[in-house]
Structure formats: C-alpha cells, structure tokens
Amino acid sequence: MDIPLLSPELTWMLIGERMSEGHYLYVDIIDDIGPLSAYIYWLIDMAIGRSWWTYKILASLVILFQITYINRLFIAYRAFEDNTYIPALVLIILFHLSFDFLTLSPALMGTTFIILALGQLFSLTLLKQESTESVLMVGIFGGIATCFHFPLAIFLPFLIFTGIMVSGFSFNQLVLSLVGYFQPLVFCGIYFFWIDAFPQFISEFILATRITQIYPHVGYLDLVILLLIPMAFTFGGYFIGTLLKSITVNQQKQKQLMVLFLIFALLSVLLANHRTPYQMVVILPGMTYFIAQIYIYLEKRRLINLFFYLFLILVPSVGYFWSLQKIQSGKIYNYAVNEVPPSSQKEKILVLGDDISLYQNATLATPYLNFRLSKRILTNYDDFDKMSQVYLNFKNEKPAKIFDREGVFQKLLQHLLPLQEMYQEEENGIYSLKTNTSY
Known part of the structure; x- marks a missing residue:
C-alpha cells in the first residue's frame, strides 16, 4: 500500500531525538504528548535513532500482548461458558481496521494499561472476599494510562462508577483506588516540579485539550466509515448474547462492565485533540467481547460461517480501501508527511x-x-x-x-x-x- 510516514509519527521521533540531546519535555519541547509516551520515544531514539520500522515492530509486540491478555482474561473469569480463542481471532482482525492502528502510538500504549485495569475489575466480579491489591491496581493502571495518553483520563469516572455499581466498592476501597490513580500523575508532577517545569506540565499536558483546537487529520465521516461495520457486528453480538443465552450473575456483571467500557472508550476518542483513526484502538476490547458472542452463542453452523467470513473479509477490506483511497487521492495531506528530497547534512x-x-x-x-x-x-x-x-x-x-x-x-x-x-x-x-x- 506504500503507507507513508505519518505526521504524528514524525513528531514522536522528533521528541525522542530532542530528548536524547539532553532537552527537557514541556520546557525545551513544546508538545501535548503524555510524559510516559515521550520517554518511551526517548529510549527508542537512544537505542536506535529514527526508525519507522522500530515503531511497527514494537507496536506488534504490544498488540500481541493485548490480544493474549484479553483472551486469557475472558477464559480465566469465565466470561463465556467455553474456553475459546475466538476473542483473540476477532481482536486480530479488528486491529487491521486502519493502517495506523499498527504503529506505536500513545493511544496504543495507554490502552494496554486500561486493559490491565479492566482485568482487575473483572477479578472483582468473581471474588467473594475483598481484594485490596486489585482495588489499588485498578487505580494505578488507570493513572499510568493517563500519563501515556491524556484522553484516557475519561476512564477515571468509568473506574469509579463500575467500581461502585458493578464491583461493589466500599468507601474505603474507592478512596484506595483514587489514591492509586493519582499516584502516577503526582510522581510525574513532582518530577516536572523538580526540573522547574510544573506550570508547563499543567498547561501543555493537562490543559492542552482545552486550550488548543482539534487537529483534524481526518474527518468525523472517516471515523464513522471505519467504525460502521465493526459496530454493526458489535450490536449484533450484544443482541445475540442477550436473546439466545442465559448468563450467570458474574457474567451479567462482566457484561455491564463491557457496555460501560465501550461507552467511555468512544468518549475518549471525542476528547482527543488529534482526530485520527489510531485513537480508536481503545474501543477494540469492548467490541471484541460482543462480536465474539456471535460465534460462541449461535448454534447453526451455516450462520456462524456466514458471519465469520463476512467479518473476516469486510473489516480489513473497509480499512484497506479507505486507506488506499486516502493515500492515492492525497486526502490525508495533513496526516501523512510529504516526501522531501534527501539531504546529505541535517x-x-x-x-x-x-x-x-x-x-x-x-x-x-x-x-x-x-x-x-x-x-x-x-x-x-x-x-x-x-x-x-x-x-x-x-x-x-x-x-x-x-x-x-x-x-x-x-x-x-x-x-x-x-x-x-x-x-x-x-x-x-x-x-x-x-x-x-x-x-
């Protein structure tokens, strides 16, 4: 497809390069990137330098971890009656919805920790006794995700609401979870206070989504086109799972958890000040949970095969033809960087x-x-x-x-x-x- 270098990817490389030269984030580099993401790009530049392929390879490893973790999570906590690898297959296909899902974006790295927090919430739907460790880790993972990608801060009310309504948090557990959530942010704040950059940390990271206009790399119509078929399968899986299968109390809690997860994931996309397809990677685990129910709960083999091949063909095809049309027509000019003649000296x-x-x-x-x-x-x-x-x-x-x-x-x-x-x-x-x- 001759996928071009994206403007955000070049920005991340420049941040890593400048930090490796000894410059400080938010003081010597004005950008709204999450601090933990910036330091990952710094480590990459220190080790390898500018490398487009490194971003792709590391993203593949992160994606592999997410797929493995999500599937094991559903098996470990009996989200479905049968132990199955269908969710893993569904998630693999969903990751091919857009070419920029497969790069090491702050959204992808932050989503990894949102998934880890989700795993702790799943554990709290099963355990009869109180689990202080799980309650604390829910907050810590949520806070780390925010330090990678600030739009994921929208999951703070998700963690509070689901903790109280679904997992039955007591007041002490709620306070413990909030303490865990703000710990990574406080540590980041202390570090930037130490280097005399605390006001910049607040204005460029915490408040950036409010003080700057949205970067419209793609239109809202593009996001709708990409999401239309996966969301149709998601709603289909929700109704099939609701109508055809009676579930346990724990599975009911898990279902409520995933419905809320999907809603807040969509809100995080709207909160982001860079309107890009890669912001939608946080939605994929929620869609995976419901789409998998089509193939798990349907009993007629012909219907299962029909829905499977439709999903297998349509989802990557929509992403492929959308990307191809955008690239060949030059309509992602403000998303992809234009090629410039090589220079012997930088x-x-x-x-x-x-x-x-x-x-x-x-x-x-x-x-x-x-x-x-x-x-x-x-x-x-x-x-x-x-x-x-x-x-x-x-x-x-x-x-x-x-x-x-x-x-x-x-x-x-x-x-x-x-x-x-x-x-x-x-x-x-x-x-x-x-x-x-x-x-």
Whole structure:
C-alpha cells in the first residue's frame, strides 16, 4: 500500500531525538504528548535513532500482548461458558481496521494499561472476599494510562462508577483506588516540579485539550466509515448474547462492565485533540467481547460461517480501501508527511505551521514543535518574560532556516528587533540565519 510516514509519527521521533540531546519535555519541547509516551520515544531514539520500522515492530509486540491478555482474561473469569480463542481471532482482525492502528502510538500504549485495569475489575466480579491489591491496581493502571495518553483520563469516572455499581466498592476501597490513580500523575508532577517545569506540565499536558483546537487529520465521516461495520457486528453480538443465552450473575456483571467500557472508550476518542483513526484502538476490547458472542452463542453452523467470513473479509477490506483511497487521492495531506528530497547534512530548522514534512531530513531547533501550543507563546507580545525567553531560545539554538507558514515569525520580528539582525528573508515565509551575525 506504500503507507507513508505519518505526521504524528514524525513528531514522536522528533521528541525522542530532542530528548536524547539532553532537552527537557514541556520546557525545551513544546508538545501535548503524555510524559510516559515521550520517554518511551526517548529510549527508542537512544537505542536506535529514527526508525519507522522500530515503531511497527514494537507496536506488534504490544498488540500481541493485548490480544493474549484479553483472551486469557475472558477464559480465566469465565466470561463465556467455553474456553475459546475466538476473542483473540476477532481482536486480530479488528486491529487491521486502519493502517495506523499498527504503529506505536500513545493511544496504543495507554490502552494496554486500561486493559490491565479492566482485568482487575473483572477479578472483582468473581471474588467473594475483598481484594485490596486489585482495588489499588485498578487505580494505578488507570493513572499510568493517563500519563501515556491524556484522553484516557475519561476512564477515571468509568473506574469509579463500575467500581461502585458493578464491583461493589466500599468507601474505603474507592478512596484506595483514587489514591492509586493519582499516584502516577503526582510522581510525574513532582518530577516536572523538580526540573522547574510544573506550570508547563499543567498547561501543555493537562490543559492542552482545552486550550488548543482539534487537529483534524481526518474527518468525523472517516471515523464513522471505519467504525460502521465493526459496530454493526458489535450490536449484533450484544443482541445475540442477550436473546439466545442465559448468563450467570458474574457474567451479567462482566457484561455491564463491557457496555460501560465501550461507552467511555468512544468518549475518549471525542476528547482527543488529534482526530485520527489510531485513537480508536481503545474501543477494540469492548467490541471484541460482543462480536465474539456471535460465534460462541449461535448454534447453526451455516450462520456462524456466514458471519465469520463476512467479518473476516469486510473489516480489513473497509480499512484497506479507505486507506488506499486516502493515500492515492492525497486526502490525508495533513496526516501523512510529504516526501522531501534527501539531504546529505541535517540542518537545524524551525517550522511554524502544521505541516512538519521538512523535519524528515532536519532536526528541530528551539522548543516550538507543536505549532498550536507554540503560537500562544510566540504571539504573547505583552508578556516580557516570555518574549525574553523566546529571544534566548532563538539566540542559543540559532535555527539555520525558519519556515514561517502562518506569518508568526514575521510579526515576531517586529517585536523582537534583535532577531532582525540575525535573520533575513530569502523568499516568502522562509528566513535564513545571516552568516555574518555577531549574535
């Protein structure tokens, strides 16, 4: 399919690269990425450097773990009467709904810990005695997931509601779970306080979804097209499981748990400020639970075969043809990066705009990676402290070229006159560092 490098993937590589150079997240790198995700990309860059294939291979290992864990979870807690590997097969097929499901995204890594929290909630539907460890781990796993990908914070009310209504949390258990949930966030906050970046941690990570506009990499119609067939099978599985099978009390609790999981997973997609298909990976475990019931509870073999081959063919086909149409028509121009001619030497540059394709053969200079967040700083002309810091960032790092897509740097030159001594405009919107500058 000749799948291109995606804009978010290049952003993650730039974050890892800049952190491996000794720069601090949220201070020297302005972006809304989760801190734990950023440090995973830092480790990858430290070990290998920029590597598209590494992201794919590591994502495959994470996906394999999720598939194995979900299937074992359903077997261990008797979600269905028979021990079966049908949920694993269903989840494998669902992961091929979109090509960007198969990359190491913050959503994929965070979903892994949401699944682990779900496993602890499943255990609480069976145990007759109180399990302090499971209650605590529900919260800890939920908090870690949020530190990977902030839109997963929507699962906090899910954990509270299901803990009380489905698992029967007492007040002490609820408090214990909340303490566990906020522990990872508190530890992250302490670390960024230690490096004098706590305000940036709050504004760029916690509040970023509220202070920036959504990045519309794809339209809502695209998400609906991708979800239409899997959700039809999901509703079909729900009604088949409801009408054709009587279930135990524990299975009833598990069913309620998965219905709520699916609802909150959909809400997390809407909360994300990057509208992309990979945000939907968190929905897959919920859909798997219900779709598997079609093949487990139906008794007529012909119907089972019909639904199986329809699912096996339709789900990957929709994802394939959607991706093919988008790639060949160029309609993911703001999602995939444009190919640029290879360069023998990587220059330090700054791109002020949403299209970051030029970073493929260059490195980021200055902290201003995320344009939506950076624009608030670069245009805050009345704040003397921030303008001083902006000037120092340009003076210290001296990007060789600045590609001013939105006219932000042009206006900045009018307020920071010393920058006019450092840069000259080569052509419309492109500024280069003067070779004879004394700065």
